[in-house]
Structure formats: C-alpha cells, structure tokens
Amino acid sequence: MRSHRVAIAGLLHESNTFLPVPTRRCHFEQGSLTEGKLLLERWSGGLHELGGFLEGAKIHGFQPIPLLATFAVPSGTIESDAFEELVTTMVARLRSALPIDGLLVALHGATVAESFRDADGEIARRLRQVLGQNVPIIITLDLHANASKQMIEQTNATVMYRSNPHLDQRERGIEAATLMARTLRGEIQPVQAIEQPPLLINIAKQHTQEPPARGLYDDVQSVMEWPGILSASVAMGFYYADVAEMGASFLAVADGDSALARKAAHWMAQRAWERRDEFQGDLPSPEEAVRVAGEMAQGPTVLMDVGDNVGGGSPGDSTILMAEVLRQQVPNALVILYDPESVQTCVRAGVRQDVTLNVGAKTDRLHGQPIPIQGKVRLLSDGLFTETQVRHGGWGKYDQGVTAVVETEQLHTFVLTSLRMAPMSLEQILSLGIKPENKRSSSRKVSSLRVRPTNPLPAR
Numbered sequence: 001m002r003s004h005r006v007a008i009a010g011l012l013h014e015s016n017t018f019l020p021v022p023t024r025r026c027h028f029e030q031g032s033l034t035e036g037k038l039l040l041e042r043w044s045g046g047l048h049e050l051g052g053f054l055e056g057a058k059i060h061g062f063q064p065i066p067l068l069a070t071f072a073v074p075s076g077t078i079e080s081d082a083f084e085e086l087v088t089t090m091v092a093r094l095r096s097a098l099p100i101d102g103l104l105v106a107l108h109g110a111t112v113a114e115s116f117r118d119a120d121g122e123i124a125r126r127l128r129q130v131l132g133q134n135v136p137i138i139i140t141l142d143l144h145a146n147a148s149k150q151m152i153e154q155t156n157a158t159v160m161y162r163s164n165p166h167l168d169q170r171e172r173g174i175e176a177a178t179l180m181a182r183t184l185r186g187e188i189q190p191v192q193a194i195e196q197p198p199l200l201i202n203i204a205k206q207h208t209q210e211p212p213a214r215g216l217y218d219d220v221q222s223v224m225e226w227p228g229i230l231s232a233s234v235a236m237g238f239y240y241a242d243v244a245e246m247g248a249s250f251l252a253v254a255d256g257d258s259a260l261a262r263k264a265a266h267w268m269a270q271r272a273w274e275r276r277d278e279f280q281g282d283l284p285s286p287e288e289a290v291r292v293a294g295e296m297a298q299g300p301t302v303l304m305d306v307g308d309n310v311g312g313g314s315p316g317d318s319t320i321l322m323a324e325v326l327r328q329q330v331p332n333a334l335v336i337l338y339d340p341e342s343v344q345t346c347v348r349a350g351v352r353q354d355v356t357l358n359v360g361a362k363t364d365r366l367h368g369q370p371i372p373i374q375g376k377v378r379l380l381s382d383g384l385f386t387e388t389q390v391r392h393g394g395w396g397k398y399d400q401g402v403t404a405v406v407e408t409e410q411l412h413t414f415v416l417t418s419l420r421m422a423p424m425s426l427e428q429i430l431s432l433g434i435k436p437e438n439k440r441s442s443s444r445k446v447s448s449l450r451v452r453p454t455n456p457l458p459a460r
C-alpha cells in the first residue's frame with residue numbers, strides 16, 4: 001500500500017490591530033518564509049508545531065508534502081496584498097500537489113488581515129474549497145487564538161497549545177499529526193465543537209502552571225480522559241486584536257460523536273464561567289511596582305510592562321517603567337528598548353565612547369516619552385543569539401538586529417536593539433555578556449556602588 005500523502009502548511013501571525021503600521025510581505029520574509037523542499041529543511045527537528053508535523057510523519061510513516069510556511073513577529077494588521085499573495089501561493093501549491101490524502105496546517109488563530117478580520121478562518125475556507133469535504137484538514141492554533149466558528153467548520157480537528165509560556169508546540173504538532181494518521185488509517189472519525197462564553201482572561205492570569213489558569217487545563221486533562229474524546233483545548237484569546245471573535249474558547253474533538261464534543265466543550269466553558277472573577281487583572285501601578293522593587297533586599301527583580309507586550313505585537317520601546325526607575329532614583333537597572341536610531345548613534349560613536357541619547361518611545365505616543373541619557377557604549381553586537389532549550393515560540397535562532405549596550409553613571413544598562421525582540425530567551429542578554437543576577441536594587445549595595453562612580457561595576 002502506498003503511504004498517505006499529507007500536505008503541510010503554516011501561516012502564523014499574531015496581529016495587533018491597535019498598531020498604526022500594517023504588516024507587509026517583507027515582515028514575513030524577515031521572520032520566515034519557505035516553500036517546498038526548503039520548508040522541510042527549515043522546520044525538521046524544530047521545537048515548533050511544524051517540526052512536530054514532520055516528526056509525526058516519521059513516526060506514522062506518512063509522506064509530508066510541503067506547501068508554504070511563514071511567520072512574522074507579532075505586529076499590526078496584515079496588508080491585503082501581502083495576505084492575498086501568501087494565501088494564493090499556498091492554495092496554488094496545494095492544487096498542484098493533488099491528489100492529497102490529508103492536510104495539516106499550523107495557524108495562529110489571532111491573525112487579522114485588512115481584507116479578512118478572521119484571516120485564519122478564510123485560509124481554512126480556501127484550502128477546504130480545493131480539497132472538498134472528504135479530505136481531512138487538521139489545524140493547530142496558538143493558545144492565544146481568537147477562535148472562530150469558520151475555523152472550526154472548515155476543518156476536521158483543532159489542536160491548541162496547552163502551555164503558556166508555549167513550551168509544548170512540538171508535542172501539539174505531533175498530536176495533530178497523530179490524529180491525522182489515525183484518521184487516514186480509518187481508526188477514528190474526528191468531529192469538533194466549540195463553546196465561546198463572553199469571557200476574557202487577563203494576560204497576567206494566563207500562566208498555565210499556576211492558578212487560576214492551571215484549573216482550565218486540569219479540566220482539559222479531565223475531558224481528554226472521557227471515553228470517546230480525542231482532544232481538548234482552551235484558547236485564552238488575544239485582546240490586542242479588535243475582532244468579533246475576541247475572547248476565550250473551549251474546544252473538544254470527539255470520535256464521530258458531535259453531541260459528545262458539544263457536551264465536553266460546554267462543560268469546560270461552564271466551569272470557567274463559574275469562576276470568571278478569578279481571571280480579572282489586579283496589577284500594581286508603575287509607581288508602586290518600582291517602589292516595591294526598590295525596597296527588595298535581594299535582587300534581581302523583574303518588572304514587566306504588559307502594556308508593551310512585544311510578543312503580542314507592541315513596539316518594544318515603552319519607557320514608562322524606566323522613567324519611574326529614574327524618578328525614584330533606583331539604581332542598577334537593566335532595560336531593553338527597540339531603538340534603531342540610537343543604535344546607529346552608538347555605532348557611529350564606537351565602543352568605550354561617551355554618548356548622549358534620547359532612548360525609546362519613538363514608535364507611537366502610547367508608550368511614554370523618550371528618556372535622555374548619558375553613558376558609555378560598552379558593547380556593540382550583531383544581535384544574533386541561539387537558544388537550545390525549549391522556549392516560548394519554539395524558535396532556536398534569534399535576531400534582534402545590531403545591538404548596543406550603553407551603561408550610565410547610575411549603573412543602568414540600556415540594551416538598544418534594531419529589531420523588536422520579545423523576551424523569550426535569557427540568551428537575549430547573556431549573549432551580550434550581561435549577568436542579570438548582578439542587577440540588584442538593595443539599598444546597601446547601592447551605597448557601596450556609589451563610592452566609586454568613576455569605576456562602575458561592569459554589567460558583564
């Protein structure tokens with residue numbers, strides 16, 4: 001018997017519709033854009049769901065037929081032309097690969113194009129149009145998907161990440177590939193159902209290893225043990241996208257039993273709804289956060305500005321927390337800001353040279369004001385780094401563009417990047433020779449540092 005031919009495709013973008021700048025084709029090229037054989041080379045062995053699809057092909061002995069796979073760093077709504085070009089190529093490759101036995105697609109679920117607010121659903125619709133109703137389509141989605149009815153109606157099964165940070169992408173890819181292989185062998189007949197209560201989960205309450213988010217995934221585990229259930233998922237939603245589907249979704253895949261899938265999705269949704277108060281945000285103000293961090297006896301303390309969530313498409317240049325650090329005179333802090341203009345000034349000045357800069361807050365008027373600083377250029381870097389551990393996003397190689405490390409007299413370290421980079425890997429600063437554990441804010445340490453301002457402790 002010939003091995004089954006399973007087409008592999010992916011289009012992943014988390015679209016922040018509040019950003020004024022649209023996402024263009026060049027942003028996908030900067031991220032990753034591969035077709036055909038290059039797709040296999042790019043993703044084989046990776047910790048990403050596409051790597052999981054290919055691993056699943058090996059485990060189950062089906063033949064992967066690579067179409068097109070692309071992703072861009074989260075950013076604004078995708079321009080109509082770019083979206084059309086990418087999806088048209090994907091669909092054309094599928095058409096020319098026929099006959100196909102099944103299709104695995106890695107989608108994000110919070111992708112918005114200017115022309116299609118439910119871009120993922122539109123992709124699924126067009127792929128289904130080519131394949132007809134009898135060829136199974138199984139998709140993976142990010143845990144931050146704003147899942148839509150269309151995504152579910154146009155596909156046979158959906159598997160979402162179950163870990164935030166996203167550490168299980170490869171496993172979910174393998175899970176989707178396994179569902180595909182079992183379907184093609186005639187062992188199962190997946191049917192799915194989705195339930196979408198008007199529920200929004202604050203981003204600070206989304207860590208799946210601790211309450212309250214953990215409870216959602218305990219429920220997913222329970223449902224997966226129900227006889228007849230093949231898979232279950234919860235999407236927390238992505239509220240930086242202003243779309244009709246925005247919010248949490250509860251999804252179950254059952255073996256041939258639609259009523260069972262509906263029952264399972266409803267059960268998970270109902271339980272989350274009953275304790276919806278737990279998912280409200282209760283974050284401190286920047287002023288309070290910096291004050292508490294400054295009083296900590298032990299360092300380092302990490303402060304996150306979740307309003308400038310680079311992983312969610314934000315500019316990555318908010319100065320709101322750092323301005324507060326300066327105002328309260330808390331010394332020895334580290335901040336990473338996207339600021340290609342200041343990087344260029346540092347490059348022109350060169351290492352060990354004094355620079356006067358206005359850093360950060362240049363993308364829009366929503367993320368504070370540029371901060372005037374004076375300091376020395378400690379290091380210039382190509383901004384490339386590698387992560388070998390499993391990390392959120394599933395990437396191994398990172399590029400934050402040409403990067404400058406500037407240190408001020410107050411021992412603040414400013415890492416200035418030319419490309420926006422979400423803080424997914426500690427290698428982002430370790431690769432610059434910075435030891436974050438040396439960043440402290442205890443007051444005793446401060447006074448000892450202050451006695452030798454002309455010879456500041458190196459940040460690396």
Ligand SMILES: [Zn+2]
Pocket residue numbers: 142143144166
């Ligand atoms: Zn996500």
